[in-house]
Amino acid sequence: MVRLSTIALGLVYGLSNVLGVVADTATLTDPAIDGAVNVGFPTVNITAVLAEAENELGVNGTVTDNLPADYGAPGTTISARDLEKLQELRKRTFGNTVFGAIACLSLKILFPSKTAAVGSSNYAQWNNPSFWSSTTYMTPMCVFRPVSADDISCAMRIIALSQTDFNVVGGGHSAIKGWANAEDGVLIILSGLTGVKIKSGYAEVSTGERWGNVFTALDQNKLMALGGRMSTVGVPGLVLGGGISYLSNNWGFVADQVKNFEVVLANGWVVNANAGANADLFRALKGGSSNFGIVTRVDLYTWPCTKGVYSGQLYFADTRDYPKMFDAVYNYHTVGALQDTQTHLISAFVYVGALGMHMGAFTAFRNVSVPDGGPALKEVLEINPAVTNSSTLQVRPYGTQAIELGSGDMNGLRQDMRDFSVYADKELYKELFQIWNTTMIPKHGSKTGFMGTIAFQPITIKAVAAGVARGGNSLGLEGNTKTMGIINLTHQWADPSHDAAILASLDEIMTASIARAKARNAYHPYFYLNYARKQDNPIGSYGTASVNRLKIVSKYYDPCGIFQDRVPGGFKIPGL
Ligand SMILES: Cc1cc2nc3c(=O)[nH]c(=O)nc-3n(C[C@H](O)[C@H](O)[C@H](O)COP(=O)(O)OP(=O)(O)OC[C@H]3O[C@@H](n4cnc5c(N)ncnc54)[C@H](O)[C@@H]3O)c2cc1C
Numbered sequence: 001m002v003r004l005s006t007i008a009l010g011l012v013y014g015l016s017n018v019l020g021v022v023a024d025t026a027t028l029t030d031p032a033i034d035g036a037v038n039v040g041f042p043t044v045n046i047t048a049v050l051a052e053a054e055n056e057l058g059v060n061g062t063v064t065d066n067l068p069a070d071y072g073a074p075g076t077t078i079s080a081r082d083l084e085k086l087q088e089l090r091k092r093t094f095g096n097t098v099f100g101a102i103a104c105l106s107l108k109i110l111f112p113s114k115t116a117a118v119g120s121s122n123y124a125q126w127n128n129p130s131f132w133s134s135t136t137y138m139t140p141m142c143v144f145r146p147v148s149a150d151d152i153s154c155a156m157r158i159i160a161l162s163q164t165d166f167n168v169v170g171g172g173h174s175a176i177k178g179w180a181n182a183e184d185g186v187l188i189i190l191s192g193l194t195g196v197k198i199k200s201g202y203a204e205v206s207t208g209e210r211w212g213n214v215f216t217a218l219d220q221n222k223l224m225a226l227g228g229r230m231s232t233v234g235v236p237g238l239v240l241g242g243g244i245s246y247l248s249n250n251w252g253f254v255a256d257q258v259k260n261f262e263v264v265l266a267n268g269w270v271v272n273a274n275a276g277a278n279a280d281l282f283r284a285l286k287g288g289s290s291n292f293g294i295v296t297r298v299d300l301y302t303w304p305c306t307k308g309v310y311s312g313q314l315y316f317a318d319t320r321d322y323p324k325m326f327d328a329v330y331n332y333h334t335v336g337a338l339q340d341t342q343t344h345l346i347s348a349f350v351y352v353g354a355l356g357m358h359m360g361a362f363t364a365f366r367n368v369s370v371p372d373g374g375p376a377l378k379e380v381l382e383i384n385p386a387v388t389n390s391s392t393l394q395v396r397p398y399g400t401q402a403i404e405l406g407s408g409d410m411n412g413l414r415q416d417m418r419d420f421s422v423y424a425d426k427e428l429y430k431e432l433f434q435i436w437n438t439t440m441i442p443k444h445g446s447k448t449g450f451m452g453t454i455a456f457q458p459i460t461i462k463a464v465a466a467g468v469a470r471g472g473n474s475l476g477l478e479g480n481t482k483t484m485g486i487i488n489l490t491h492q493w494a495d496p497s498h499d500a501a502i503l504a505s506l507d508e509i510m511t512a513s514i515a516r517a518k519a520r521n522a523y524h525p526y527f528y529l530n531y532a533r534k535q536d537n538p539i540g541s542y543g544t545a546s547v548n549r550l551k552i553v554s555k556y557y558d559p560c561g562i563f564q565d566r567v568p569g570g571f572k573i574p575g576l
Pocket residue numbers: 132167168169170171172173174175179180181190207227228229230233234235236237238239240241242243244245289290291293294295296409530531569570571
């Protein structure tokens with residue numbers, strides 16, 4: 001319970017300030033949206049719900065006294081000016097707790113079975129255990145689990161009016177604390193927002209889905225689409241950060257092959273963004289992450305896959321193969337990936353602490369229905385014929401490769417992901433491996449639950465061009481003139497008391513690696529968002545032209561900066 005005297009004082013101060021603010025913001029307008037706008041609250045009097053919550057909490061009028069007199073009619077829109085007033089109130093009055101309480105109770109009133117407060121069994125079930133990494137555990141004031149865009153539309157209005165902190169979690173595969181969570185605020189967890197609908201030439205995927213279900217539905221219909229390479233990963237985070245797929249060499253990032261996004265904006269409107277409607281928002285969402293709204297559906301282009309693909313996992317347990325593996329990886333990046341764009345190679349160099357051994361974990365993929373890697377994968381498949389022989393390579397339904405890789409994924413460990421980019425360079429790849437091997441393994445390799453990976457992923461000119469062909473994305477890679485390599489470090493361990501030491505070594509590796517890349521004139525300033533470290537500002541790395549576009553789109557669709565200011569974590573647009 002909040003002290004009433006504090007609230008009363010805050011209100012007086014807040015209100016007097018609001019009076020001064022109106023004139024300044026009179027020009028702030030709501031976006032003119034292309035196409036139909038839906039709202040999920042046509043018959044709900046949101047003011048009445050907020051008032052009921054306030055009364056129950058003994059904080060009468062905190063939010064509702066500051067709403068305009070004509071606000072509250074079912075279906076009315078909230079104007080940017082109204083929100084601006086409330087934001088001023090928030091700044092001048094109290095911290096998040098009272099606003100979080102008003103929002104949570106309002107959600108509970110409207111959606112009793114979809115809202116769970118701290119301490120309830122649904123809260124315990126929906127919250128932490130569903131997240132991939134235990135580094136992300138927090139205590140939101142309540143967890144809201146919608147099942148439709150309408151639910152989110154309604155909730156978004158309550159959240160925006162009550163000015164609480166909030167966040168949204170999709171598949172929960174981010175490892176950064178607070179990136180998909182909100183301490184003391186509202187956490188919208190999308191796991192109930194499910195459904196994969198096959199349409200002609202595309203699939204409508206609700207954003208509570210993970211890739212496994214998407215691929216199963218595609219396989220059943222003998223189709224393929226770009227998506228994550230492991231079944232357990234969430235759809236929304238991956239797509240909004242770009243998304244690397246088995247089909248990326250030909251078709252670019254997963255986001256590039258999105259036909260339409262359905263999005264709930266800060267004011268509760270449910271809108272579509274595609275090449276024809278809200279095209280600026282459409283482009284922004286392809287890499288712009290959680291900065292513009294809550295994406296409720298992603299429509300992915302599909303292609304026929306009548307007879308399956310040739311794909312499988314190769315494990316190299318003999319480090320004498322490593323020199324050949326590096327040659328094959330480099331040649332694949334610079335030749336194979338361009339020569340046959342229907343192929344893909346995951347080249348992960350792993351240290352498995354439990355076994356005390358180094359291991360290459362490669363996934364070779366080719367979109368053909370015969371057991372043949374073709375010229376592009378020949379060198380990889382010839383590194384060690386015994387390895388290829390005992391691999392899981394086979395002609396199979398497209399989606400089963402991601403399910404095979406996902407089957408080993410485990411929730412609840414300590415996890416860290418980070419990446420940086422270089423131009424493909426064979427000597428550098430070897431050096432980066434050794435920087436990692438000599439800095440990380442002797443110090444930490446035997447820690448409980450330790451597993452470390454350094455992976456090398458090509459982004460070819462063709463992949464970048466595929467994005468341009470679909471109208472462009474936000475990633476800012478159009479200027480690339482040669483193959484770039486994303487270097488991706490993933491580490492897991494069991495004991496939180498080892499966090500500091502392992503993270504310090506990882507920081508050391510990043511610094512040394514980037515210095516080495518710069519010394520070889522092979523450094524590329526891009527940080528791929530989906531693996532990026534908290535401080536690496538991936539959106540800033542898209543370059544000024546992209547950042548400027550993102551700023552304009554944010555100001556237009558979210559004029560009060562709800563997604564910039566009220567969402568405590570996530571990669572933001574720098575300079576907003
Ligand atoms: C095991 C594993 C395998 C991976 N494989 C690949 C791969 O093959 N290719 C690849 O490119 N990446 C891959 N990644 C990286 C992956 O893309 C990111 O971890 C991504 O964030 C996962 O999305 P999510 O929905 O599970 O994440 P979440 O943690 O739920 O969300 C990530 C971010 O997106 C925001 N967000 C979530 N849902 C929405 C929404 N509906 N609207 C707006 N914002 C939203 C969150 O607030 C958060 O900031 C992998 C990661 C792991 C751990």
